[in-house]
Amino acid sequence: MRRGAALAAALATITCQWFVAGDAVACTLEDCSYLPSTCYNKIPDVRWCQLAYGENDPYDHWTPVNSYNHSSYGTAVKKAWKNWNAPPNGSGNSLYLYSDGKNNANHDIDYWDDWSSDWWWGFADYPGGVYNGCIARGGGRVVFNTNNISSDSVLQLWVAEHETGHAFGLGHACACDQVMNPCTECYNATLTSCDAKGANKLYH
Numbered sequence: 001m002r003r004g005a006a007l008a009a010a011l012a013t014i015t016c017q018w019f020v021a022g023d024a025v026a027c028t029l030e031d032c033s034y035l036p037s038t039c040y041n042k043i044p045d046v047r048w049c050q051l052a053y054g055e056n057d058p059y060d061h062w063t064p065v066n067s068y069n070h071s072s073y074g075t076a077v078k079k080a081w082k083n084w085n086a087p088p089n090g091s092g093n094s095l096y097l098y099s100d101g102k103n104n105a106n107h108d109i110d111y112w113d114d115w116s117s118d119w120w121w122g123f124a125d126y127p128g129g130v131y132n133g134c135i136a137r138g139g140g141r142v143v144f145n146t147n148n149i150s151s152d153s154v155l156q157l158w159v160a161e162h163e164t165g166h167a168f169g170l171g172h173a174c175a176c177d178q179v180m181n182p183c184t185e186c187y188n189a190t191l192t193s194c195d196a197k198g199a200n201k202l203y204h
Helices: 004-012 074-084 153-167 193-203
Strands: 014-018 023-027 068-069 108-112 122-125 140-145
Touching: 068 074, 068 122, 074 153, 108 153, 122 153, 140 153
Parallel strands: 068 108, 108 140
Antiparallel strands: 014 023, 122 140
């Protein structure tokens, strides 16, 4: 293999393309810069710090996550929570974070819809603030772009899972078989052991 071809092949393994309305915009290493792991990446100093654990089971969270769905993508949101509560490699890497389904001021995540002609399909942020590395109770939000998001149910689930991962502190990971991969041609709505290890690292 010629040196140029070998370099191109090597770069292809660490980059991917983001397809939006027929345009291709390269995902860069900046999209996956949260270290230390290539399997999972954390957003620096962002997590819920107020989750209590059971005395007998270190994976039993007594503190519920209070979330409420204001979005039209209710099916995707419900499946996303179910999947994050039971990642594929066992209870040791599960979040065990649950919604109380009540519309009150103490939500950890609110799900909303918005309309934008910009390129994004969804985003997560923390309008309630992050203090000393801790997301404020009631402080998280996931927004779906009703203009751009596809009608495909698998892609909608991927967006819901991906943005929920951001909402509780996971960053991007650049492997095509992971939910936390940011590249739309790589989208995968099945949580992997790498996604689960990221949740485990943050909350166990």
